[in-house]
Amino acid sequence: MAGPTTAERGARQKPESGSLRPPRAARLFRLRMLIILFLVVMATGGSVWLLYGSSWLRLTRVSVSGTRVMTDAQVREAAGVRLGTPLISLDTDEIEARLRRELPRIDSVEVVRSWPHGIGLNVTERTPVLILASGGKFIEVDKGGVRYATIPQRPKSVPALELTVTRSASLSRFGTTRLVREAARVTRDLPADVARDLRTVKVRSYDAVSLELSGGRTVVWGSSERGRAKAATLAALMKTAPRARHFDVSVPTAPASSGS
Structure with missing residues (x-):
């Protein structure tokens, strides 16, 4: 039987497509990858040491x-x-x-x-918007109704908060904390010129909040609900009745004023 032709022998010896790299090229490739891996490890380790181990980036x-x-x-x-x-x-x-x-x-x-x-x-x-007397000292209350600090003297520039709440259904339902928060909410809704004249916020129940202003003026506010409407009504009422001493905006759609 005739042996393989020269063309067939050449075809057997020809490398197939996708064969492995030549040995020298493979070694260079592996060496390059090892160098890159080494540099990555060194950079990572150096960064960790710099951030955690060195004295350069420590709190002073x-x-x-x-x-x-x-x-x-x-x-x-x-x-x-x-x-x-x-x-x-x-x-x-x-x-x-x-x-x-x-x-x-x-x-x-x-x-x-x-x-x-x-x-x-x-x-x-926190900035106090009200001062609550307690046991000969004074508790500062912020705009959110948070009682956050006790001080020995009352600052004259901050209005007083008087809680005259007796044991009632209102106290059982809302609690002192809620009533203090509602009083603070009232101060946030007051017109700026009224807020400057505010001396005392009195709370007898959730819907019985009243204000004492400078000059002996008083305001029946009611609850803290509809505060913006009450504030706008009070501002208008004070302009139309500048000599009045008593104002009632507990129902802002039906306000009243009296006294002179």
Whole structure:
């Protein structure tokens, strides 16, 4: 039998399409991949060391802004951050929660990293809109009705809150906390010129809120509901009856004024 022809032998020896790389090219490829992998590992390890292990990016400075009544030292102490801590490892959400928990006077706070060595504690303090007397001291109440601080003396610029609520269905249903919040809501709805003259907010029940203004003037407000309508009605009523001393806007569609 005749053997394979020259063409057939050539076809057997010809590499098939998609065959493996030549040995030298394969070695160069593997070497290149190992070098790239080594550089990636080194870069990752260097970054981790820089952020967590080195002394370059550690906390050395804590700055505070926004304080009015509190001191910067109080805020730093309540934040509870240790100098020398890697900046990247600080839990800013936890620091913010701790500050609000430790210092009720804080309304809001933002903790910001200041690379490479600091953090900023940007606080906003609550502002009192009412003062509630209690046991010879005074409790500050903010616009949300939050009773957040007790002080020894009453600031003259802040209106007083008088709760004359007896044990009743209203007190059982709403509770003191709700009634304080409703009183604060009334102060938010007052016209600016009336708010400047406000001296006392009296609360007897949920729907029996009255105001004492400068000059011996009084306002029957009712509940805190429909506050904007009551505010607009009161402003108009005071313009049409400037000498009146008593105003009733508990039903804003049927206001009344009296006295001179």
